[in-house]
Amino acid sequence: MRITDVIAAKRRGEELTDEQIGFWIDGLESFADYQNSALLMAIVINGMSFRETSTLTRAMLQSGSSLDLSRYGDVTVDKHSTGGVGDGTSLIVMPVAAACGKIAAKLSGRGLGHTGGTLDKLESVDGVRTDLSQREFFDIIDKTGIAIAGQTDSLCPADKYLYALRDVTATVDSIPLIASSVMSKKLAAGARNIVLDVKTGRGAFLKTREESETLAKIMVGIGSRVGSNVSALVTDMDSPLENCIGNAIEVQCALRILRGEERGEVYDVSKALCAALGVDGGAFDRAIASGAAYAKFESMIAAQGGKPGCLDRLPVAKYSVTVEARESGYVADVDALKVARAVLEAGGGRKRKGDPILPEVGARLHVAVGDRAERGMPLATLYFSRPGDEELAALLADAFSIAAQEPPRKSRIICKIDKEDL
Ligand code: URA
Numbered sequence: 001m002r003i004t005d006v007i008a009a010k011r012r013g014e015e016l017t018d019e020q021i022g023f024w025i026d027g028l029e030s031f032a033d034y035q036n037s038a039l040l041m042a043i044v045i046n047g048m049s050f051r052e053t054s055t056l057t058r059a060m061l062q063s064g065s066s067l068d069l070s071r072y073g074d075v076t077v078d079k080h081s082t083g084g085v086g087d088g089t090s091l092i093v094m095p096v097a098a099a100c101g102k103i104a105a106k107l108s109g110r111g112l113g114h115t116g117g118t119l120d121k122l123e124s125v126d127g128v129r130t131d132l133s134q135r136e137f138f139d140i141i142d143k144t145g146i147a148i149a150g151q152t153d154s155l156c157p158a159d160k161y162l163y164a165l166r167d168v169t170a171t172v173d174s175i176p177l178i179a180s181s182v183m184s185k186k187l188a189a190g191a192r193n194i195v196l197d198v199k200t201g202r203g204a205f206l207k208t209r210e211e212s213e214t215l216a217k218i219m220v221g222i223g224s225r226v227g228s229n230v231s232a233l234v235t236d237m238d239s240p241l242e243n244c245i246g247n248a249i250e251v252q253c254a255l256r257i258l259r260g261e262e263r264g265e266v267y268d269v270s271k272a273l274c275a276a277l278g279v280d281g282g283a284f285d286r287a288i289a290s291g292a293a294y295a296k297f298e299s300m301i302a303a304q305g306g307k308p309g310c311l312d313r314l315p316v317a318k319y320s321v322t323v324e325a326r327e328s329g330y331v332a333d334v335d336a337l338k339v340a341r342a343v344l345e346a347g348g349g350r351k352r353k354g355d356p357i358l359p360e361v362g363a364r365l366h367v368a369v370g371d372r373a374e375r376g377m378p379l380a381t382l383y384f385s386r387p388g389d390e391e392l393a394a395l396l397a398d399a400f401s402i403a404a405q406e407p408p409r410k411s412r413i414i415c416k417i418d419k420e421d422l
Contacts (some may be wrong), residue, residue, distance in 0.1 A: 003031045003039070010042035018055045025059035025158050033165060040162070040171040048176035050218060056176065057222050060184035063158035064151075067134060067190040072103040072141075077277045078191035079106065080182050082215065083115035083172075085203040085336040086240030086365075090118045090148070091254035092270040092293070093195075093277070095300065098146035099292035100279045105141055106148045107155060107189040109163055109181075111349045111357065113172045113205065114340035116250060119150045124248035124315055124359030127307035144299040156188045164353045173205040179218045187226060194223055194230045195276040197269070200414065201238035203336025209234065209414060216417040224419040231276045234414040235269055239334040239369050241412070242266045246348045246362020248314040249383065255311060258294040264368075265412050272413055315360035317383035321390040323397040325373040331400060332369070332407045338399035339363055339380070342392045346384040358385050363396060370409060373402055 006020045024031075024039060048056065069076045079093045094104040108118035108130070119130045132140065132149040140147040151160035159181050166172045166181075186194050196219055199205070200212035216232035223230030235241075242264070244253040256262040257270070271284045279287075287293040301311060343349065347358035366378045373379065379400050382393055 003027065003035050007035065007039045007042060010039060010046055013046040015049055016052055021052060021055045022059050025056070025063055028063070028158055028161055036162070036165055037169045037171065040166060040169060040177065043177060044171050044174040047174070050221065053176040053179050053218055054222050054225070056180040057183045057187070060156060060158040060180055061187050064154045064156050064188065065134070066188045067105065067137065067155070069103065069105055069190040069192070074192050075102050076191040077102045077104055077193045078186055078189050079195050079197070079273055079277065080186055081197040082178055082182060082199050083112055083205050084199040084237045084241060085115060085340040086242040086245040086250065087116065087199070087237070088121065088242055088250040088254045089197060089266060089270045089273060091121065091251065091297070092257050092266065093273045094146055094148060095258060095297040096270065096274055096284055096287045096293040097277055097279055098144070098296040099287040100283045102277065102279065103141060104146040105137070105189055105191050107185045108148055108150060109185070110150070112163065112167050114203070114337060114344055114349060115205070116245070116247065116349070118148060120357055120359070121247045121250050122148060122304070124251055125301055125306050126310040126313065127305045128301060128310070129305040132304070140300070140303040144296065144303050146296050146300045147304070148300065151185060156185050159184050167350060168353045175206070175211065175215045175218065178205060179215060179222065183219050183222045186223065187228065192229055193277050194228055195273050196220070196230065196232035197273060198232050198234045199237035200234055201236050201336070203240065203340060204237040213415065213417065217422055220417050220419060221422050224422070230419070232417045233272060233276065234417065236410060236412050236414060237336055240336045240339055240365065241269060243365040243368065244362060245339055245343050246383070247357065247359040248316070249362035249364065252314055254297070258288065258297055259291070260288050269412055276416070317360040317362070317385050319385065319387070319390065320381050320383045321393045322378045322381045323393050325375055325377045325379055325400070325402060327402050328375045329373060329402040329404050330406045331367045331371045331373050332403035333401040334365060334369055335399040338395055339365070342382055342395040342399070345392050345395065346382065346389045347386065360385060370407055
């Protein structure tokens with residue numbers, strides 16, 4: 001078999017055989033980046049059937065080893081988002097679940113396209129490592145009940161490679177590629193209970209509710225077939241979920257929520273995600289109010305290498321620029337994609353595979369959709385580190401629409417997909 005034949009088959013829109021998919025993933029790193037990119041693009045354009053997507057997931061899962069969490073019984077939990085803007089829910093859901101007696105074992109990803117990644121956020125904390133060996137992962141879980149690590153050369157290496165390549169070849173927004181990437185990581189991490197946050201809308205990779213529901217059903221289907229207890233929430237990502245977008249700034253936001261200093265939509269979505277993992281609303285509120293969730297987060301940070309006092313001195317950008325309302329009215333819209341682009345252009349995300357990111361870069365929104373804004377009032381602040389990037393304020397300003405009428409309130413949580421819905 002030749003990789004060019006597999007590329008050509010998918011380019012013609014054929015359904016790939018299990019052998020072709022296995023051949024690709026087994027030989028992934030022996031093929032050139034341009035060949036892998038060509039096949040990824042053919043998949044984006046021509047799609048994959050459920051069988052192909054399941055086979056791709058299994059091949060990616062088998063590209064490395066899996067964690068056996070069975071010694072912890074039925075209380076192991078994991079959570080994954082398909083990629084959002086200002087979406088630090090993992091930093092809240094995992095510590096709350098751990099504080100409520102669950103074993104929170106998560107394999108995360110880096111920022112992809114315009115969206116943020118939990119690994120990049122965590123690594124903005126001085127000393128924190130996410131490239132944990134399996135032994136370290138288990139030692140940390142034994143000690144703290146919570147660990148968040150990245151794909152490694154032993155855990156889902158195929159996703160590690162493809163994820164970085166997709167990020168820079170415009171091949172992220174594809175249902176089979178997202179499903180196989182997410183589910184191979186989730187199955188490799190081995191948790192019994194998994195909740196998926198499938199984002200939909202402008203700031204998500206999938207823009208329509210229909211596509212996002214399809215993705216949710218495919219992922220729940222793949223997980224359920226191998227005996228995992230998987231469910232998904234489809235949530236709106238037209239506007240950023242939190243008022244902070246970036247890396248260190250999203251950690252700061254999570255700290256405020258975990259300390260009980262702030263609430264908002266991110267609190268509600270985190271609560272709903274926890275509920276899907278068996279942590280009811282009362283237990284969620286108590287874990288925050290008692291400081292137990294914050295203590296779990298702190299212990300995980302320390303166990304993953306965080307230096308003493310690191311949470312009190314997160315990186316801060318040298319410069320900032322604030323954009324103001326040009327007219328009075330209601331905030332009718334905050335375009336998540338435009339906000340994310342401003343942060344990415346300022347160095348808060350990657351444009352090329354392996355690019356370093358500037359953890360201190362980010363944006364803070366001072367108003368949310370539905371708020372009243374008076375002319376001259378601050379709408380958002382961009383924090384940046386490179387002189388000249390103040391020009392990106394125009395992009396940030398462009399994310400806001402002000403209207404005379406108060407916009408209708410939308411619910412963030414659109415629907416829940418369980419095994420029974422398939
Ligand atoms: N998150 C992942 O892990 N993979 C994707 O492809 C998109 C979001």
